[in-house]
Structure formats: C-alpha cells, structure tokens
Amino acid sequence: MGRNTGWAGALGVRLFTFLLLPAFAAGSSGRTESDLTNLVLQDCGSCHGMTLKGGLGPPLRPENLERLPAEAIAAIIREGVPDTAMPPWKPLLTPEEIDWISRQLKAGTLVSPQ
Numbered sequence: 005m006g007r008n009t010g011w012a013g014a015l016g017v018r019l020f021t022f023l024l025l026p027a028f029a030a031g032s033s034g035r036t037e038s039d040l041t042n043l044v045l046q047d048c049g050s051c052h053g054m055t056l057k058g059g060l061g062p063p064l065r066p067e068n069l070e071r072l073p074a075e076a077i078a079a080i081i082r083e084g085v086p087d088t089a090m091p092p093w094k095p096l097l098t099p100e101e102i103d104w105i106s107r108q109l110k111a112g113t114l115v116s117p118q
C-alpha cells in the first residue's frame with residue numbers, strides 16, 4: 005500500500021511538470037529583455053531617434069507619453085498608426101513583449117535621462 009501510494013505520487017508530480025512546461029514555453033519568443041532593449045533603440049530608434057528624442061517619429065520619452073496609458077501605447081505598437089510611417093509590430097513581437105516595451109517607455113528605463 006505504502007509503496008503504491010509513493011509510485012502514484014511520483015507519477016503525479018511528473019504528469020504535473022509535463023503538463024505545465026508547454027504552458028510556460030507558449031508565447032515566448034526566446035528574446036531576453038536585453039534583446040528587446042536593443043530592438044527598441046535600433047529598430048524603433050531608426051524613426052524615433054536612438055535616444056528616443058524623436059526623428060521621423062515623435063519622441064518616446066516618458067514626458068512625451070504622459071497623455072497615453074501603457075495600454076494605449078501597447079495598442080499603437082501592436083497596430084501601428086494607419087496612414088503614417090508607424091508600422092504594426094504584432095507580426096514581429098509577442099503581446100508580452102509589446103506590453104513590456106510599453107511599460108519601459110512609460111518608465112523611461114531604456115535610455116539614460118537627459
């Protein structure tokens with residue numbers, strides 16, 4: 005009896021791990037936060053300026069984004085702005101990555117303050 009319970013318990017733990025792992029892997033693109041920081045400074049920076057102070061696109065410093073909640077910023081990044089140079093990023097970035105970028109833009113953590 006004791007042995008049987010132990011065996012069933014061990015199998016239960018294994019099944020649990022097996023079922024959980026794919027859930028964690030799903031939706032992750034494998035990009036690290038440092039990959040995303042480089043993407044924002046280089047790809048977004050090609051239009052918004054390497055220090056996000058503006059160029060072809062408007063500046064993306066926290067003081068420039070005060071009127072936009074993080075969710076509105078995420079929607080702009082996801083869908084782009086029609087009839088402007090701002091492209092939609094949803095084919096390239098996961099929703100989690102877009103949310104992370106929006107929060108960093110609001111907080112100003114990707115560039116040094118000046």
Ligand code: HEC
Nearest residue numbers: 047048051060061062068077080081085088089090091093
């Ligand atoms: C090809 C040029 C280009 C690239 C690349 C680009 N943007 Fe833009 N973006 C624009 C332009 C132009 C606008 C202004 C659209 C308008 O007139 O409303 C804009 C607007 C925005 C806005 C709204 C700003 C505001 O104050 O209304 C956000 C936020 C934004 N971009 C974030 C990003 C992020 C994040 C990336 C990279 C993932 C990115 N953009 C890449 C051109 C670009």
